[in-house]
Amino acid sequence: MFSNNFLRMDIYDNYPSRLSIAYNELLPRIQSQIYALDTYFLQSAIDRIFNDPQIDLLSVLSQPGINDSGNEYDQVVELVGTNSIIFKLLLESNAEIFEYFMFSFCRHLERSSCTYPSKIVQDSVYMRLLADYVCFMMPVNDENSVTVTAKKAYPENTMRSSYSTPLNLFKEEALRQYALCPSSHSIRTLRTMTQSISPHFLTFICILVRSYCSLSNWPTDYRFIALRFVLKEIHVFSLAESNDFNFSQSKLQLQWNAPFADELFDFFLSLFSRWPPNPSFTNLFDVWVTWIRPWRYCGNDLQRVMPFIRSNRRYYIELSDAFWRRKFSLECTQDIENLASYICILTSPDMLEVYEALEYNLESNVLTLMNSLKKDAEDLCLRVLKGEESLEKASWLQRTFFCLEEELLLSEQKRTLEALERLIMNASKAMSDAGYGNESFVNTESASNSHKSLSSFSPLSRKQVPDYYVDSATKLMYLTPLGRKQVARGTHCFDYSKCWKATPPIISSLRSDEVWWLSRLLYQISRAINRTRFIQNLSQCYQDSTVTGFIARFLLDPEYPNVYVPAHSSIVAFQKPCLNLRYLAFYHMSSLDSLRAVHESDEQWRLRRMFIERHIADYPKNRLLCLAQIFSNMISLGCTYDQELMKTVREMGAGLCEMVKDHKGTFEQDPIKPPVLKKAKLESKSGSSISEDSPCALKRKSFMLLRAQLTVLEKGAEPLASLNQLTSRLKYKWELKSVENGKSVLLVNDVIVLEGIFPAWNDNDAKNFAAAAALASLSREDRQVRAKCGKFELCKSDSSPSDFYMSYLVDQLKLAVKMMPANGTSFDRLEGGLRIVRMPLRYVAERGTGWEQKISINALNVQLASAVLRKGECTKSREKERKEELATMVIQRLSDSDFELISNTNGYVLR
Structure with a gap:
């Protein structure tokens, strides 16, 4: 007994897994060739691999670092892969053994206890076997048909059979077994085929699809992944071109009148009415649209798949009705994005053409949904108002310690309401334009794994954003085929300004204000701590509205990537909430004083220090010090450098000069100070007579801070969001007030910035336009604050805020003609x-x-x-x-x- 146990242990005194034990027991029998015509051997192999409750093939992965199953992965492929002896014997076995194999393979997925994310499970050995089996049994051409050959370790006479390729798939008795109509499937033409025949093809397809769409158990995400792949490959196989006309027609007949059509339809219809309104419905929706859009696998040729569409009319009509009758959850922004992706797909030009061919009225369902969304938006708006009122009534002590959950909920509700209003606005605009004939119903920025046509404009770029879709797992934007053409033509371009946000701070590149050796040490310590069970449990509570969730958000970095960015790299940095101690390696701001030169005056050092502080996280230390010195030399000494370099440095230091005394007006045009006229000296003296403590002087200082803050705002954001961010950072407020004659004024920190007849404020475009006009006015450094009739307003010589708004309108109209x-x-x-x-x-x-x-x-x-x-x-x-x-x-x-x-x-x- 001791010797047996000792032999079963590896060099690390670990016992092998159940899968390794099964491999070690089956391999000698295969090598000794005692399996021929042995039904018990096949049944035993199936039970040991697929029916053992202690073996979970969905948890056996090939990637190193996730688990230690890389060796087991290869063992499973060697035992039951398409090139294995066991699989060859199964192909030559009788129908009973092959059906037992298929049922065992499908039930293994259902009883799996794997908890890995779906993205990781796609790389498991079970999904590898499924893909190999499906591609082997349904090759798309003669070249892809696999002739089964044994490895060199086995004799050539171990597989004496007529079976060579699964291309010739249809036997008359197999068709009759699965209730296919002989008249519609032309059995006479099937009899004329001369190639080898696989009698298990229909058994394979029917058991596979019927098991995956079974309603005996509630389907899992893994089952949806497998079913979607199988349905897609059926379309690819059926629509693949073949030199044999009869063979091609037989494949199409099988697609048009699939033997599993009833079970698949009942599966969709039942789950559409019973599935709860949560984001997981996306997986079911993806399976449905994969089956009803076969034209995507034949070059978008709708006419070629029209027989399939007409033969499966109920999948389009009845299931569409069931979909539009669903109650959609609108509790978070992810729900809005999912709903937008559903609408994008079902109202795409191809689907509209299909609905028109089937005489299906989509308009009534869309209008009903729109009315429901408007009602939901009103209810959500009321909840937001009530939440704001309750928070306003609470004291500062209550809001600090007891209202954290309410504030988080209110913030999420506001984002959801904004996304819902944007969806309703875009949908209403699409309905009022050209109808449903040639355009998509809605155009919105949504996240979905499905391809959809999106076309929007980058706020700070002249080029449009190309068509793309978003992978919800990685939050990366990928080009559609149309988007690739747009980029190739040079008419569209992604905005890459936010790509750096997709990288977690714990693995980001070394900053200029970071001690390199301490940063590496703290990174290793952080990794070790993040492996502890305490941090892992804390990470799972990051989004919870509890005290534990508050502690997690206080201590841990958020999940990354947390923004939608273009896929500019093949490596995706995915990180769950984790502890990051690298922040302790950053310099303290007081250490910057050691960089001050002896000859620098207070004003020169203040200017250079502000430049360094602004860009300390963007450039390496030595390069940043050089740029800061160039900026100081240009402003203080009037030095000149390369024109492109000077332009870049000016942009980096925009707004800093106004924050330093005696440097007004020296930054915009020429670094060398021109001579000051006598009149200008008198004006400057009169302007400087204002006391530094007067209200007007304080307002001027506040606007200097606003201009400085403008330079560090996030690029590419909407103007309204930028204005809110700008004022909130400085604890200022902005508002819109109505005055006489239908005019309105826009105030920032109680200073009138714009005055004019603004558009209706209930339009999101109007809000963004007014915000853009305000930001443009605030960014002009030739405008200052003055007191007039007891009010403060921006001015430029004789120009007033009303002139600023009119000038902005005219400039935008001129720009529109040029663009x-x-x-x-x-x-x-x-x-x-x-x-x-x-x-x-x-x-x-x-x-x-x-x-x-x-x-x-x-x-x-x-x-x-x-x-x-x-x-x-x-x-x-x-x-x-x-x-x-x-x-x-x-x-x-x-x-x-x-x-x-x-x-x-x-x-x-x-x-």
């Missing part, structure tokens, strides 16, 4: 240019007196052109012609530099 696309109709070109400057173009048709009709083209609350159609002109064709004529006239008018805007009660009119 118009070169191709397309006049209206489409004008719409494209205005969309870039956040002024969406709207076409309005109103009934006038009698038979007259008034049409107009508006951008926000600016009426660009209008016309009246008489009785004989009120036709669709004539209205379209006049619409294009108005757009052409607007383009010509905006191209002139002398156009002007006239204000009225509702907005402005182009003259």
